[in-house]
Amino acid sequence: MQARQSAWWRGRGVAWRRISSSRYHGGTLERVHSRSYGTVAPSQSAARTVNPIRRLIERTNVAPNPELDVIPLSIGDPTHFGNFHAPSTxxxxxxxxxxxxxxxxxxxxxxxxxxxxxxxxxxxxxxxxxxxxxxxxxxxxxxxxxxxxxxxxxxxxxxxxxxxxxxxxxxxxxxxxxxxxxxxxxxxxxxxxxxxxxxxxxxxxxxxxxxxxxxxxxxxxxxxxxxxxxxxxxxxxxxxxxxxxxxxxxxxxxxxxxxxxxxxxxxxxxxxxxxxxxxxxxxxxxxxxxxxxxxxxxxxxxxxxxxxxxxxxxxxxxxxxxxxxxxxxxxxPPQYYADVMAQLKGNADVIINILGSEEEELGIRVIKPQGAMYVLLQVDVDVAALHPDRPVDDVEWCKDLLASESVFALPGQVFGADGFIRIVTSPPKAKLEEACARIKRFCRKRRESRMN
CATH class of the missing domain: 3.40.640.10 (Type I PLP-dependent aspartate aminotransferase-like (Major domain))
Known part of the structure; x- marks a missing residue:
């Protein structure tokens, strides 16, 4: 590899350095802090602006299970998986x-x-x-x-x-x-x-x-x-x-x-x-x-x-x-709306049928949805019953689920629902079935480890 060569640019209080090597065509730019202006403070409005969901996702430094494809059940974008479409016209x-x-x-x-x-x-x-x-x-x-x-x-x-x-x-x-x-x-x-x-x-x-x-x-x-x-x-x-x-x-x-x-x-x-x-x-x-x-x-x-x-x-x-x-x-046409809702309801039924049928065994509780594209699951229900003064850490639960089964769900804490997780009902049915099967496996392993 060629020795690195540096060139410098300065402007508007920011310094840039071009790093050249045989691996990069034309090199890359690195931002180098310059203190010519000191530190510019953001406005109070900007400092008060925090999006809990985006912050959580950005700070989730957990590697998924490399042997499994990641199934994101966290995304409230119905177009993500490609199974929902705008009207054909x-x-x-x-x-x-x-x-x-x-x-x-x-x-x-x-x-x-x-x-x-x-x-x-x-x-x-x-x-x-x-x-x-x-x-x-x-x-x-x-x-x-x-x-x-x-x-x-x-x-x-x-x-x-x-x-x-x-x-x-x-x-x-x-x-x-x-x-x-x-x-x-x-x-x-x-x-x-x-x-x-x-x-x-x-x-x-x-x-x-x-x-x-x-x-x-x-x-x-x-x-x-x-x-x-x-x-x-x-x-x-x-x-x-x-x-x-x-x-x-x-x-x-x-x-x-x-x-x-x-x-x-x-x-x-x-x-x-x-x-x-x-x-x-x-x-x-x-x-x-x-x-x-x-x-x-x-x-x-x-x-x-x-x-x-x-x-x-x-x-x-x-x-x-x-x-x-x-x-x-x-x-x-009315049929478009009917088809969308039929698919969402069918997906909600998948979650209810797979996870809701064994709630006691799995230590979860499915709150049956009535619309939209989300379901809240109460997790570690048995732990909550045994230790009502100790809240279930749903953030850690979701991290463990991602690391073990490569399923990404959102912890209820970001919605003010401690001890719950939110999953979306918009993925294709087969992918949702696979995700629910993994959640079921994860819950069983979690309960077995606590009993031993």
Whole structure:
């Protein structure tokens, strides 16, 4: 190998060195710390921004079993394995829109009118309170829509937002980044992850800006009934608090009769609903979402205008992709939705049948999902029963599972569900069956080692 030769570049307080060798064409660049500017401190907002899922994945320094292919049950991207697809007519529609060259310019800051009209039609549902295009703010994915909803209702260092536990970890990330306090209400695993209404009501105070609910749920896979939604609305109305409804999994219940939107229930409580194309249409990378203003009695007159002002900061998602929204929402055949949900339900049944049939022997508990694409499993149930004062370390459980069986699941701690793990139901059936067989083998070995 040739001797290394170095060349140096400096600029903007960073030094670079090119390292040449026979192994590299043209060499590589190394960043070399320069202290000409000292250390530049990040903003408080940046310092407060922590995504527990991404941080956990980045810091999981565990090698999988080299004799087994890795099966990732941690990824909430339904396109990852290639078994779910967008509607078959979408590629031709996108080609048509691209060739027409009418969607290349800036759109309205709140979104293209055609997209907002389509979203308003779809999510008015059977409600007595239909949406208008001005009630729709297009966003760069549902995450952006949630950020808008929190920003418009809560002031930093003043208000709090009530969040579900277990719940999607991004809620806390968004609120913390904005300096908004959070309080958690309990979901009850013994009641299919329904909200503990007594606990919810006890967490409301004068500084509560909103109650955030999520159904169908990530990570629980639960779906609230119409009756339970009514109970939630009654509490919100009693305390005069608005609701933020994360409906990214809207209409993704296994039982179509449970596909109930909050707009069909809430007659007096104003709420903001967030959603998008990511999950139901299997295009999460498009980053097309929306925030819907469900006003009641003019309570959100100022909020609507404020949301429109906030939308000017990013100008929403790509206009080309927005132009496809009417095609997806208005022209996708019912069979497409039925096929997607049949596959997700079939996969959930695989988990229930393989792992749920031997819960006592395996030391796990499967909380039967009702929709979306996730299942929470309670792990080391026998240990928890023998030592109720010693929480099960689900992080170590997941690391051991990866090292032993090359199955990557997410520990419940990242969702506020200590002693649980979350697995996705989106892999192909055969891969999911293999993963469940490995989990079963892992649980048996784990129990045998404790007994010896």
């Amino acid at each position: 979408l590629p031709a529609k996108m080609t048509e829109l691209l060739q027409a060259e009418k969607s290349n310019g800036y759109g309205h800051s709140s979104g293209l009118l055609s997209a907002r009209e389509s979203v308003a039609r779809r999510f008015s549902g059977q409600s007595k309170f239909p949406l208008a295009p001005d009630d729709v703010i297009m966003a760069s994915g549902c995450s952006h829509a949630l950020d808008l909803a929190m920003q418009v209702l809560a002031d930093p260092e003043k208000h709090n937002i009530l969040l579900p536990r277990p719940g999607f970890s991004l809620y806390e990330t968004l609120a913390s980044s904005r300096g908004i306090a959070t309080k958690y209400y309990r979901l009850d695993p013994d009641r299919q992850w329904e909200i503990d209404l007594t606990d919810l009501e006890s967490k409301i105070d004068e500084n509560t800006a909103a109650i955030l609910i999520n159904s169908p749920s990530n990570p629980c896979g639960s779906v609230f009934s119409r009756e339970h939604l009514n109970d939630i609305v009654r509490i919100a109305e009693k305390h005069k608090k608005p609701i933020i409804a994360d409906e990214i999994y809207a209409n993704m219940a296994f039982d179509p009769a449970r596909n109930v939107l909050l707009n069909e229930v809430s007659e007096r409580v104003p709420f903001l609903a967030t959603g998008g194309l990511a999950k139901q249409y299997m295009i999460p990378g498009w980053r097309v979402g929306w925030c819907l203003v469900h006003d009641r009695g003019g309570a959100f007159d100022k909020v609507r205008g404020a949301l429109q002002d906030l939308s000017t900061l990013l100008l929403g998602p790509s206009t080309l992709q927005q132009a496809a929204v009417p095609h997806l929402l208005d022209e996708t």
